[in-house]
Amino acid sequence: MxxxxxxxxxxxxxxxxxxxxxxxxxxxxxxxxxxxxxxxxDRLVPAAPRRRSPFGDWFVMPELVAGxxxxxxxxxxxxxxxAASAQYAIDRFAPQLLVNLGTCGGFAGEAARGEVLLxxxxxxxxxxxQMTDPDEAIAERATTIDLSWLDGADxxxxxAYPTPVRRVRLVSADSDIVPAQVxxxxxxxxxxxxxxxxxxxxxxxxxxxxxCLILRAVxxxxxxxxxxxxxxYAEFERRSLEVMSxxxxxxxxxxxxxxxxxxxWAPRLPRRP
Numbered sequence: 001m002x003x004x005x006x007x008x009x010x011x012x013x014x015x016x017x018x019x020x021x022x023x024x025x026x027x028x029x030x031x032x033x034x035x036x037x038x039x040x041x042d043r044l045v046p047a048a049p050r051r052r053s054p055f056g057d058w059f060v061m062p063e064l065v066a067g068x069x070x071x072x073x074x075x076x077x078x079x080x081x082x083a084a085s086a087q088y089a090i091d092r093f094a095p096q097l098l099v100n101l102g103t104c105g106g107f108a109g110e111a112a113r114g115e116v117l118l119x120x121x122x123x124x125x126x127x128x129x130q131m132t133d134p135d136e137a138i139a140e141r142a143t144t145i146d147l148s149w150l151d152g153a154d155x156x157x158x159x160a161y162p163t164p165v166r167r168v169r170l171v172s173a174d175s176d177i178v179p180a181q182v183x184x185x186x187x188x189x190x191x192x193x194x195x196x197x198x199x200x201x202x203x204x205x206x207x208x209x210x211x212c213l214i215l216r217a218v219x220x221x222x223x224x225x226x227x228x229x230x231x232x233y234a235e236f237e238r239r240s241l242e243v244m245s246x247x248x249x250x251x252x253x254x255x256x257x258x259x260x261x262x263x264x265w266a267p268r269l270p271r272r273p
Contacts, residue, residue: 027069028097030072033076036236045061053074053085079124102195108223110193111192115218117170119202122201126175148268149211170198174196217246219239
């Protein structure tokens with residue numbers, strides 16, 4: 001569970017990092033959700049001065065990333081915090097691009113540990129509608145992410161993305177993957193992995209007409225028999241560090257591709273109900 005962000009016993013070194021940050025408005029905002037993922041950033045980017053938001057710390061990367069001023073915001077775990085912090089980031093910074101980096105659980109036999117997944121679609125699967133059509137309710141919160149800025153001049157998907165990824169539909173719920181649901185999620189939604197926040201972040205970005213990039217790396221595998229890390233949170237934190245290190249390493253390539261997007265490109269707005 002998240003630590004109390006308002007601890008009175010905050011170490012002096014952490015307090016010193018809350019000094020002034022660069023004044024330039026961020027062009028890109030990266031939202032990081034889970035507590036373990038943010039703790040990893042505290043180890044990977046320790047020198048960046050921190051500031052506060054209603055959801056936790058945020059900072060500006062000490063150096064430009066692919067020539068872009070990039071802020072990193074702790075959004076918090078789960079759909080409520082994810083949607084609220086994504087809206088906060090959009091309102092506070094008005095970014096050109098909203099990015100989400102983090103972990104996800106892969107379905108054994110469908111995804112490999114360490115594999116990086118690019119969300120082309122998201123879907124929230126824990127909506128329980130008993131008065132009208134439940135499939136329509138789930139479709140209402142599904143999002144197709146406009147990634148056409150990555151396409152070639154012919155308008156077709158690129159033969160290769162900036163770094164190796166697999167483009168997939170990511171499914172989200174306020175729940176770790178329940179082993180008994182793996183088969184249904186795979187068969188009904190074509191899912192290969194799941195997380196807690198991607199669906200909320202993508203939906204919020206889409207409603208605001210803000211381009212969105214979600215990269216999630218598989219930290220652990222789940223099958224109908226169980227989850228490999230469900231009894232080992234310390235190992236999950238270690239793998240979160242691996243994931244965040246790998247995703248920070250590839251971020252410059254993706255932002256360089258964003259900087260090369262076609263002149264005048266604008267995202268296709270989602271159909272509103």
